Structure formats: structure tokens, C-alpha cells
Amino acid sequence: MAAPGYGENGSVIGPQNLPTTSAAPGVWSLGEIAESVRDGIWPAPFGGWFATWNPGIYTDSGDASSSAQIALDSSDNIYISCTTRDSSASMYTGAIAKVQSDGSGLVNNNRFDVESGGAQQDIRLMGLQVAGNNLYISGDRISSTAYAWRAKLDSSYAVQWFGDTAGDKQFAQSGQETYANTDMKLYVSPDEVSAIHVYYGYITAFSSYNAIMMPIDPATGFNMNPTTSSSNYYPVQIYANPTNFGGYVSGAGMNNGRFAYIGRAFSTSYGGYNCQYGEVDDGIYNGWSGMQSARLSPGGSGGWVNGVYPNSPKIGPYRATGTPGEYYWNGLLDITGGTYNGNLYITKWDPYTGGYSGWSLGYRYAINAADSPATPTLFNCESAPINDSTDTYAYFISRDNGNTPSQNYLFKHDIANQANIWQRKILIYRTADGSSVQNAAYFRDLKIDSNDEFIYGIASLSTNSVDRQECVVFKLPTDGTGEATYTVGDYTIVYGASTATGTAGDILSFNTGADGQNQTTHTSNSTLTQTVTQPTATWTKS
Amino acid sequence: MASDYYYTTGPNAGQLKPGARPETDSDDVTTGLPEGIPPQPDDHESTPYQYDPVAGAWVKLIY
Secondary structure, eight states: OOOOOTTSTTSOOSOOOOOOSSOOOSOOOHHHHHHHHHHTOSSOOOOOEEEEEEOSSSOSTTOEEEEEEEEEOTTOOEEEEEEEEETTTTEEEEEEEEEOTTSSOEEEEEEEEEEETTEEOOEEEEEEEEETTEEEEEEEEOSSSOEEEEEEEOTTOOEEEESBTTBSEEESSTTSOEEOOSSSSEEEOTTSSOEEEEEEEEEGGGTEEEEEEEEEOTTTOOBSTTTTTTSOBOOEEEOOBSGGGOBOOSEEEEOSSEEEEEEEEEEGGGTEEEEEEEEEETTOBTGGGGOEEEEEEETSOOOSTTOOEESSOEEEEOOOOSTTGGGOEEEEEEEESSTTTTOEEEEEEOHHHHGGGOEEEEEEEEOOGGGSTTOOOOEEEOSOOEEOTTSSEEEEEEEESOOTTOOEEEEEEETTTTEEEEEEEEEEEETTTOSSSOEEEEEEEEEEOTTSOEEEEEEEEEETTEEEEEEEEEEEETTOOOOEEEEETTEEEEEEEOOOEEEEOOOEEEEOOOOEEEOOOOEEEOOOEEEEEOOOOEEEEO | OOOSSBOOSSTTTTSBOTTOSOOOOTTOOOOSOOTTSOOOOTTTTTSOEEEETTTTEEEESOO
């Protein structure tokens, strides 16, 4: 027998209300409240979840997953990826899956292999971007001669293109080892008009590895220069001074109009290690000469002896379209050295009105050692900050250095008002081993849905000093609810309040010098084939 | 809203205006290592390293 409806006989007398999961209008009687609770309509049920994903590709003892990524398509379908390693065969390959929105299971699970002459290549899949309904993936081949690669798949995982017009293997310099990671990867604008492939390789003249930022056409995968030589879309390379220190990108971002990069950088001209960053249109028009690039130091002083620099800074684009919103960026800096050593610092860059020094709205978080049993002293940057659809709130995640365990911290931050909205710690450990042994989760990607209701993250794991096959995936409400201890398969996940101390204030100092140039040594060669198969995964939800 | 740094209209929209780009030292390419920094590892051509000033050592980026 159906339960009586609201305001009907057998129910309660009172005004007719139509509660939904997000609204409870009108004047409520106690009975109506009881009925809504009974029906699971109000209060809104918790829609978040934690889950573990084992792609089921390499499942022997010692095999492991790494470089996990997450992305949402325009309909908020959830895609995840990682690299999976066969330890006994020293083989690597890629995994991609689609997750049901309620976390109850996978829609599909895929293995992405690359072959050369019929032989499997030990490739790592380290970048996953979804634009429209297409998946843009990227990574490298790890053994000699290492190369970077990029590909576009449709939503059925059919390969649309792989590599460049001149070849499928991408090298920073001919014959030199070239790699990728979860920051140096393929970036695609949400409107699929532009893309920048970031990777890094050995440059013999510099005696070091240096990052290249290559504009490509997302429709074909071809690089913009020299394929369209009249276009002036030049790839650029950053480097150190002296060059032997190498030039690496630790964070990059892209929206429909602009591209930006950031990284820890060395320069004897500017006191040793500091931070180099730059911003340019999404095609890198005019190459290095068109890029507004400079250096900053948190805390007002630099120098490697008393080094003050962000260790692995990230940068995230604003989502506003057009001028000037698409020029805005959030920088997230994990400060090493100086007065604010160990702080996590978020700040807005507005190059449109402020040029290279147009950073403001700074806010730093100092870790509270009491939030962890392992007495951590600092925050590490793990993934780029993301904004909600109105660029009101930024979300970011950071890992502490406690080790036994290391915890992650998820923040909701009011950018304009320089205020923390909420913060939560995330502790993940194998239940059988406990939390007091080595434990770390590496959240290298964070996303938000189109309604600003949920944020999504994914991490590879190292627990009890063993790299694990499972990745942890979460979907959590943006209102911060869901604090609890979850049991997910072999793992315990504690999601609870944290108490990092927040302080508003601008602390950056700037130098105009930046080291970069148009990249002229890059090359592509060879033909590779790709295979997509469907292994059986293990998915466990809280 | 106009910008002192970028063209906002016309064929150069989105590009830096002349003089808006900060001075760079891109011509100042030097090699070698400062005094006190240990030499690059022998396999630094095949394996990427980054110098960690806290540890005072070159750290592999690939494991």
C-alpha cells in the first residue's frame, strides 16, 4: 500500500509542500517533516561516495597503479584513467574507465595499449582531458628511447587520431629521451578549439631536460608549426640559468582563450630558486615573444641558500569567458623556506589589468600539526585549483608530509573575500595495516560538475610502503557534508574536519626576468598502433 | 574594459601590446653549475633529475 501523500488523509493536516532534495518551501508541520525523512526526500540524502578502482590489467603482487586522472564531459559523465605497471615484466600500459554517477559501478573499463611493429610499448597514460564528448589522453613511453605521445578518443574509445602528421612519437630533440607526467601533459580548451601539448626532453646544448609547450590542432593532433607555417603559433621552451638545472613545468592550465604555466625555476640572475610563470593566448601566437612571463618569490626574498620558492606550484584558469575574465588565474603555491615555510598559498593573477605583477587576494594556510597523528609540518601541492562556474569559490587539495600517515586536505575557498568556507582532511589507509604506517594518497586531479554540486577526485596509493593497484575515487558535495569514516573494500577512509590556520595577505615579490625561447629542436617520427580492450575491473563503493 | 597590456579588439585581440611584456633574460644562456652544487649524476642524459636545495641532492623525476 502506497504511503499517504503530503496533506492527504492518513498523512498530516497542513499546507501542501513539495519538498525536493534541494528545497523545502513553505511552512512544515512535524508530520510532514517526519514523512519527508521517511521518504528520503528531506533532508537531502548524501549524494557523495568514496570508491576504489582496480583496472584489472596487471594484478600480481607488486603490480601498481599511478598517475591517476579524472575528467567530466559536458553531461557530467565521469571518466578516470591511470597507468598500471606489471612489476615482473617491467611493462606499463594505460587504463580508462567510465563511472556511474551514483558510484554504484563502472559503465565500462578499458585497457589502452600502444604497439610498435606488433610489440607492446611500455607506455604511461598520465593525462586525461575531456572536452565536449571526446577524450584527449597523453603520456610517454618510459624505456629508451623514451617519447611523449598524445591521442584523441571518442566516447566509445575509438581512436580519432594519435600523434602528429610527421610521426606518432614526440621528441623534444631528435634521438633524446622525452617524457611526460601528470602536469606536463596535453591540455585542451573546453570548446575544443585549441590545445597545448606539454612534455619535456633532454636538450644536448643545455645538458638538461627542458619543457616544451607545443600548440596543436585538437581536430587533427598536428602541431601548429610548421604544419601551418604562416600561423606564427610557435612552441616555446623554458630553461634555467645556468641551463644544467633544467626547466620544468609543475603546473599549467587552459580555458577557452588563454594558456598559462608555472614552475619552480633556478636562475643565478635572480637569487637561485624562485618561481617562473607565464601567460599567453591559447595558440601561443608569436611564441616566446608573445608570452608574458616573469618570476616571483613568496616572502619577499629569494636565493637557494636561504631558498624561498614554491616547491611544486600549480595554476588554474578562471571559467569566465571573454575579456577580462578568461585572463584570470589562481596560483597555488607550496612555499619552501622563509617566513611562510610549509604554507599553502592561493592567490589570483590578473595579467589583464596588472601585467606580470598583477597578483592579489593572497591567502595562506598553515598546517595544524594536531590535525594528524604524524605531526606534519608542511603542505604539498598536488593538483591545480579549480573554480566553480561563477568563479566565486576555488577548490584545491593538498597533501601533508606526515608520512605515517600523510593526509590530504580539501579546501573550499572564497576568492574575492579571501576566506575559507570549509576544510576537510582525508586519511586513507589499508584497514589491515592501520594508519600509523607509511600511507599516502596522490590526488593529482580535481574536477567539479556543471551544477557546482559535487567535486570529484582520484588518487593513486602507497600504503605500508607498497604502491597499490587500487585508485581511490571520490564524489563529495560542495557544501562540505559527508564527514564520516568510510570502509571501502580493503581500505578505511576518514573524511573529517581539519583546522589549518588561514591568513589573508599578499606576500609575493616579482622579478621581470624569465628564461625561455621558441623551441626549434622538437621532432616527431614513427608509426604506432593502438589497441583498446575491456578487462574486468574491480570497483568497490562505500 | 581596456587593458594596458593586451589588445582587446581587432586582429591582434588577445596579444600583448608593445612594451607590455616584461624584460626577460632569454639571451642570457649560461651552462655549468654554481659553486657548492654537486655535479649532475652520470646518467643525467637518460634520466631527468631536479636539484633539491633542501636535500642538497639531485632527485630523479622518473622511478
